[in-house]
Each structure stands twice: as structure tokens, then as C-alpha cells.
Amino acid sequence: MDWAQTERVLGTALPADYKLLVETYGDGVYDETVWLLVPDSAYGDCDLHAQTAERDEILADLWEFETKPAALLEAGARVLPWAFEEGTGAFLYWLVRPGQHPDEWTVLYNEGRGPLWEHHGTGCSAFLLAVLTGTAETEYFGHLYEVLKPTEHRFETAGQTLGASRR
Template structure:
């Protein structure tokens, strides 16, 4: 696991000069959040939240955080809401992505894309360590899914740096206002 910690530190260290963190963040009660979710969370995600807090990267990707006063940006509240929404979609006949057809697999959202409605999830497989989870992106207004074998910080770094392999972020410069391109705006700065 030390190698995993070094990788996440490396991605966060590369992200912070491109997209400077706010300086102060809320304290997160990690044990309570993990208990509410019924799973441990990736160390990478915890370090990202401890560095930035919740908020929006490059004017487009919202990082959810536990204990956020606004349920729209709260990891635990959004997990419950997304579970319900996805269950309704699948009950109505929308096809599940093949990655979650196997038993015991669940999705936990960690971010979403402003305006488009895309959600970023961890693919949580039984027996898999949080650092082994795959990121899956669900198209906000359609049935398409994309898988990325990356951590949160690596995914965000790739988007901010303009090196993402995601179809949805290939043209980031066309999607984002130039003044927002390398900015992180914490949730605490938005009116509740």
C-alpha cells in the first residue's frame, strides 16, 4: 500500500500548482462517513478532500465531500440519492453497464459534472480494496458509461491538465471559461 500512497501524493502534488487549493477546509469525520456508506473510502480521495475540501475543479467537476452542509454536495446524501435514481432507471428498463452486472457490485458517487449532469462513481467490488476501485462516468442525460482505471486525483489532474482520455473531457478548453480553467472554487464559497 505505500506505493498507492506515493502515487496519490504524486497526483495531488502535480494538481496543486495547476489548480491551487483554498487553504482552509472543513474537518471531515471519516469514520462516520464510512460507516454511513458501509465501506471504507480510498486514501487518495481522503487526501484530496483534506487538501481541497468539496468544490468545483476547472469550472466543471464537483468533488463531493462528507459532512457538507448542502446535501447537493454531500457524499453520503448523494450516494443515497443516486442509489434511488439508478434503481428507478434500471427498473424502467435502462440497461446496466456490464461492469455492475456481477453480484455485490455497487456504485458510490464522488463527483459530478456541472451543467452536463454526468456523475463520477467508484465501482465498488466485493473484496476489492478502495485503492483498486475503478472510476466510471455515467452520461448525465443518457445511458452511456465510461470506465477509467484511475484514482480521483489522477482523473482530476488529467482533466485540469487537458490530458484526459475521457470522451466527455477531450475538449475541456471549449467547455470551460478560460478564467475557470485552473481554478478550484470551494463549496463553502457558494450560497447554501
């Protein structure tokens, strides 16, 4: 993975825990629910660069008629997607604040098909672990753990789940 190139394209460094997730797992889905975005994925839906550009455009249009979340009212604050929820339109973002080191970024969940945002004061790996183990304090992912009640967690690569590349 060429992290230096990815960070140049995005205009920012990325959190170390995210890099470790990508290097360990690559693009794919946790427990058939949370898809990890990866730089230069062969699958457009899983590509960090493609999804960042798409989400930036969608959110710019959205905020012409909806109020931004309070966390984004700070000058220079923005969001950067790192994952999405299967079948819901919901995205997980980092809250990128000016002057803040990427390892200090926290998670914002947007329900995708509505105006609600949920802030979590943790990084992406800790949040993902909390979601998968049912310990996340969230209105949105509680159903995942209650419905699945997994005794073991699964990660499937995008290739295993989606088949041949869709680019």
C-alpha cells in the same frame, strides 16, 4: 473529518486519495466544471451522503428499464458517487467491486442524461488530474480542456461559489 463515521454510514472504507482531496480542498469545484462531493457538506448538492442516497434511488429506478453497465453485472458490484460535472447531470462514480480494496477502485463516468457509461482504469485523483490537464482519454471531458485551455487551474470552495449554505 470523521472518516470512521462516514465509512460506517456508507458501509465501506474510502480511497486514501479521495480522503486527501477532501482534507486538502473540501467541497467545491475544479475549473468551474468538476464538483467534489464531501461527507457532511453544508450544501446538499455537494454532500457525499445525500448524493449517494439520491443516486442509489435514481439508478435503481433507471435499471428497471435500462441495462446496467457491464462492470456492474458482477455480483456485489456497485457504484458510489464522488463528483459531478457542472450543469450536465453527469456523475463520476467509483466502481466498487467485492473484495477489492478502495485504493484499487476505478472510475465510471455516467453522462447523466443518457445511458452511456465510460470506464477509466484509474482512481479519482489520477482521473481528476488527467481531466484538468487534458490528458484523460474520454469522450466527455475533452471539450473542457479544449474550450478552457487553462494556463492555471482553479479550485473554488462551495461557499465561494454558492454563497450561504443551502441546507
